[in-house]
Amino acid sequence: MNNATAPKSVRTLIAPDKFKGSLTAGEVADALAAGLRSASGTGTGTVHCELLPLADGGDGSVDAAVASGFIRRHYTVAGPTGQHVQASIAFDGTTAVVEVANTCGLALLPDGTPEPLNASSRGFGEVILFALSLHPARIVMALGGSASTDGGMGMLTALGYSFRDADGRQLYGSGRALAQIQSIHRTALPELSDTELIVASDVHNPLRGAHGAPAVFGPQKGASPEDVTALDQALEHFITKMTEAGFADAAALALHEGAGSAGGIGYACLLLGATQVSGADYFLDLLDFNTRKDNCDIVITGEGSIDEQTLNGKLPAAVARRSGERPIIAVAGRSLLPRERWSELALTRVYTLAEYTDQDSSQDPDLSAALLRRIGKHIGTSLL
Structure with a gap:
């Protein structure tokens, strides 16, 4: 009898805003998804990605x-x-x-x-x-x-x-x-x-x-x-x-x-x-966020900077508020919120590009995308 643990299957909804000056929301989602998928197929399980690039009424x-x-x-x-x-x-x-x-x-x-x-x-x-x-x-x-x-x-x-x-x-x-x-x-x-x-x-x-x-x-x-x-x-x-x-x-x-x-x-x-x-909130409704998040196990959101303005109702805060009890991970170019304040956004974890490089990625799309792929792989590995 084979008692081996069955491979895991994790469903993720990747729902970021743009990284202003660097990547569109779609490019952020694509890079994260590429990294997440690269963590699959190692025998431990598979990460399934649904992409929902978001906007808050601004550019993008x-x-x-x-x-x-x-x-x-x-x-x-x-x-x-x-x-x-x-x-x-x-x-x-x-x-x-x-x-x-x-x-x-x-x-x-x-x-x-x-x-x-x-x-x-x-x-x-x-x-x-x-x-x-x-x-x-x-x-x-x-x-x-x-x-x-x-x-x-x-x-x-x-x-x-x-x-x-x-x-x-x-x-x-x-x-x-x-x-x-x-x-x-x-x-x-x-x-x-x-x-x-x-x-x-x-x-x-x-x-x-x-x-x-x-x-x-x-x-x-x-x-x-x-x-x-x-x-x-x-x-x-x-x-x-x-x-x-x-x-x-x-x-x-x-x-x-x-x-x-x-x-x-x-x-x-x-x-x-x-x-x-x-x-x-309007764009979350327009893009049917509530239905899409109901079909996933974890939500990954993000924007260029996680800071006090984020707490005041920017897109990642709205995503977190609507995501219910499922884990929420944020990915950002930088974060000005200390770990003890993540709970104010109900965030399980915050990853930043600044943790992965000493270079300024804010105006470098290629570097930003490469770093997001690395972060995506790390997230995927942690989920499986």
Whole structure:
């Protein structure tokens, strides 16, 4: 009689966010899965991997939706400084996912040169128009990574709003142009009123003020202290003009949590009647995380940095909260949380790339992927 122990079979759900500056969520999942699978077949058992690249409403949201089964559709739009860029949306026949990052994001600035006063959100409006042409029931707008602080003026221009200066000249949406607005004319776009608009974002800043878009995010986009002041005053003027144009709640919406997301694009979306939801939780629902985790024994999640912001509701925290009693492993570029605080995220273990190299992997995709494969093999070995 053979009393040998039967080989183990472990089912894993690999559900990471991107490693910003290095790897997309899909690339992170692929590298971890390759490492996990390499631990199989040694006679001790097999690790089965289901991959679910995630996003929280920032850059990478379209990629995550495509990885889960949505179809990618390409469309050429105006980039943050007017140059043509190839953008894409994700569409499943009912829901369209559009994002700021691949239309008018920081990464699309020519030569990486910041344009804090001149960058525009027009391309985001153009990709929304393209999505509307597909007649979706809803459009999910992912707002992370914008290069502009124009209050969504550029986006609204693409959607049929005409902004004119004191001489009656048409203005191209930008932070600089906000202060020049003297009149606003809006053309009805029936498709907008027939489509549910959802803003997926975990940014809680108002449009302006000490915690507003210019003050908090402007410096990240190259804005000097003088630029921050000018942009804040320009947005105040914008609110006044939108009120005069018939938006009775323009001032109240500027104070709304999330109005300051993506340089104020969040504000323009609220003006259009969009509903704001938690980006992390919305995308977990959209990508059917709950069903997928129910079919696995262990969940592996992660992002570029595990830190205090993670505790405040970023994607790995949302994944951990929904994973129930099963073990949860996090993989990150670095972790600023000491081991005694892992329990605050219900994490069984945290692996970091920094533990495996003395080099900076944050801008090195090849090194990051190689390290993730090593970590994946270590995880797989520990499971079998």
